Amino acid sequence: MNDKNKSAAADHTTRPKVVIERTYRAKVGELWELWTTKQGFESWWGPDGFRVEVHALEARLGGTLHYDMIADSPEMIAAMKQMGQATSHEVHARFSEIRPHDRLAITSVIDFLQGVKAYESTIVAEFFPSGDTVRMVVTLEPMHDDEFTKMQTEGFRSQLSKLDKRYGGEKR
Amino acid sequence: MATQLDTFQALADPTRRSIVEALRNGERQVNDIVEQAGIHQSGVSRHLRILHKAGFVSMRPDGQRRLYCLRPEPFRELNKWLAQYRNLWEARLDRLGAALKKQQSSGKPPNKEQDT
Numbered sequence: 001m002n003d004k005n006k007s008a009a010a011d012h013t014t015r016p017k018v019v020i021e022r023t024y025r026a027k028v029g030e031l032w033e034l035w036t037t038k039q040g041f042e043s044w045w046g047p048d049g050f051r052v053e054v055h056a057l058e059a060r061l062g063g064t065l066h067y068d069m070i071a072d073s074p075e076m077i078a079a080m081k082q083m084g085q086a087t088s089h090e091v092h093a094r095f096s097e098i099r100p101h102d103r104l105a106i107t108s109v110i111d112f113l114q115g116v117k118a119y120e121s122t123i124v125a126e127f128f129p130s131g132d133t134v135r136m137v138v139t140l141e142p143m144h145d146d147e148f149t150k151m152q153t154e155g156f157r158s159q160l161s162k163l164d165k166r167y168g169g170e171k172r
Numbered sequence: 173m174a175t176q177l178d179t180f181q182a183l184a185d186p187t188r189r190s191i192v193e194a195l196r197n198g199e200r201q202v203n204d205i206v207e208q209a210g211i212h213q214s215g216v217s218r219h220l221r222i223l224h225k226a227g228f229v230s231m232r233p234d235g236q237r238r239l240y241c242l243r244p245e246p247f248r249e250l251n252k253w254l255a256q257y258r259n260l261w262e263a264r265l266d267r268l269g270a271a272l273k274k275q276q277s278s279g280k281p282p283n284k285e286q287d288t
Binding site: 018020022024026030031033034040043044045046047048136138140 | 254257258260261262263264265267268269270271272274275276
């Protein structure tokens with residue numbers, strides 16, 4: 001249809017994006033390594049209460065990123081079980097953009113949310129070195145990356161459901 | 173058939189987002205939305221019903237016309253949700269910062285499990 005451009009424009013402005021910036025005293029290569037090597041990625045990725053186990057990480061354009069997201073704190077394991085969710089799930093992703101020490105994008109297939117049709121979600125990280133610091137800008141699409149799972153377990157999801165009841169449940 | 177849509181699902185559809193976009197400047201009737209969003213009328217009516225049901229849009233009759241406008245409440249709630257989401261990511265980047273420090277002191281990336 002010829003409304004494609006308009007939809008894309010609306011997409012750009014109304015699809016919620018979250019941008020987070022941090023400045024680190026580091027070399028850009030050090031930060032880059034935390035995103036693009038198995039050991040680096042495993043050292044920080046994932047919500048609190050989870051750890052990741054990387055099966056494949058190919059830091060090149062279109063390269064595979066395949067990992068397990070595993071609940072590893074007793075509270076998180078209990079919470080996941082209570083919700084009837086598996087305590088670990090597999091994530092299939094790829095490096096959809098990669099410009100060494102400059103910019104990368106990780107596109108994940110979100111197919112582990114009950115009742116939600118599989119779709120893709122992309123995280124972009126950009127690096128701006130200046131002197132002995134690097135500014136890192138991360139752009140997120142909050143519906144839904146793996147933080148969403150964490151939010152589900154913490155009840156944010158149920159807050160949203162309450163919302164749905166309030167706004168969506170009215171009979172007409 | 174009409175299952176309850178969650179807040180995100182309501183906005184997940186690009187056509188619905190362009191309708192929301194068209195309503196950002198204030199109250200509109202269906203024809204204006206059709207023109208502004210460039211979508212066929214039957215599509216607009218269907219999506220307006222969904223947005224109305226999900227609480228994003230309210231409608232008031234004005235003679236023969238039906239006027240639609242955005243309701244602020246779900247957007248406010250969405251913002252609140254996004255703020256919580258942001259906090260979780262801030263925490264994740266705190267961990268990245270901590271991992272970076274360990275990497276700098278040891279010369280190689282740390283192992284998350286070993287060091288906590």
